[in-house]
Amino acid sequence: MNLSRGLPALRFTDPGLEGAGAQRTIVLGDPTDHEQVLKEAGLTATHAPQGEIVLEVFHPGCTSVYVEVDCPEHGEAVVLNGGQLRTDQHPPVLAGLALPPRSVPGPAWEHFTSEALRMARFMQSLGCRGLASIDAVIDQAGNVWFNEVNARLGGSTHLHHIVETLVGPHWTDSHVLVSRFNVRAPALAHLLPAMREHGLAWDSQRGHGIVIASDDTAATGNLEYVVLAHNHEEASDLEDQLTGLLAQHDS
Template identity: 90%
Template structure:
């Protein structure tokens, strides 16, 4: 059956403060949503904020076998697929002419806004838990801590904070025993709303947009301003304050909680970070620097968590995130009950290599990479032997393209081992440097 894909990231039900989103945020959201093109089959429809560049669409089609003439991309040319926009005639009217009740509904996140939209189109969705806002519940960092702790999963020491008193007493307690804590907004994504607080000026706050260095642990003013809490309530949303583990390794697994059958692990890996700021920049599948026993413990517990989510009634894909500290303790820190940053990567690898691609290949990705237009880059990649070659079984494809608007793209390297992948990535970096010079 055809599928309706909805690029509804960072909308009203996913983030607390849409009014704080910047143009850079909007560009990043669109960048991520373009990845959905890799998941499409002939006959599918995709709703995105802005159109998909033609060169990128044809690049994807060459590898997936879809025909650009046989898919439907509806793009109102907006910053975001806000809920009100989805119900405009330009989107809803066109889809009513196209979509029938037998279509499968595939939103980026199945929140209540997506459910209302599906019902307007006469589409039946499977999970009552999800239809009632269950995905949003799991995505809440505040709710996640309570559910995870109650089910016996290891979470970092800390507490969800609703008031300034919650925050200050917890801050002083944690900083008396640990070098740093991290303040996380309840509903924010991609490191936004994450602030590391430390008394060590040399500490690197990987995974956070900002680090606050306190000259005195009792200096509360900066932290209170960042949190936005009052003595009685949380006007900007609740926050989580928990121990920050410096020099940890951030890992994830993607799971599927199907309509029928047991929850399963699909893929897993390690987060790659940039230095300035030290936030997510890509993934490595499988992880490159995680000891075997720690990885086995993490994946075993992550599968148990997926089964727990499944028992609540959650259906669909989800990413389960954790950090592994320097003594190999695993600390779970959040669930993303939606399509994740590896969904398209796993699909690309299955498409190019096969369903058992992890038996023979590794994958590394990097996004927000400065690059020329694909019309120039793709021929150069082929000329230098960097483009994906099915006969050699290694190479690079473009996972998302925003070179026309921001000059950035995301690439994926598939190779037989990490050394081969690193060599291909280094060659691509050298090629891209020629365009910057």
């Protein structure tokens, strides 16, 4: 269940299975027929000259999660932050993050983070230094399936620095973070005053509010926002209010 954008998901014998992260899905009659796989995926023999085709397995009803780790030059690897990937439903592609995760059972999350840290320590022993994002899915039975490691800056790196700057290094004791990107919005010159007027902008006294994490409204009309709140209910309320405000500007 990889949430990479723009890639088709190859669905085999279960036409009712949704491939989260895929913008197009294909039902194959015979999963062992590599010729059909290549044809349906739009590939040619040059993409897999030795027949080395990697097929993703999609587990229904899963939650996509990640942790960002730091493998320093000196000292042990540490978990910096972790959370749940948010998706838009049509199609179900990556839309943002929720830190900590909203809907992952505690034991499954603890197992995932401990195994991710063990993986990070192994990576460190191989010479890996710096940041890495370790991804997995957690199925309905609580099983953890690791599916990807990106040894680089991740989609939560800037979020980590934003919340640590505004709330502090122990922010998870008192706050949650919700982000969303590719959000249609007016120029910041219009949006920020409206957010302040409606009490949505980050307020250090109240300890909650919304921060614009990146602005591309001039080029694409989109931006990314971050909601910082004391709990997910408060975060959802702030996000709903912002959605309503953006709808007014869009009308």
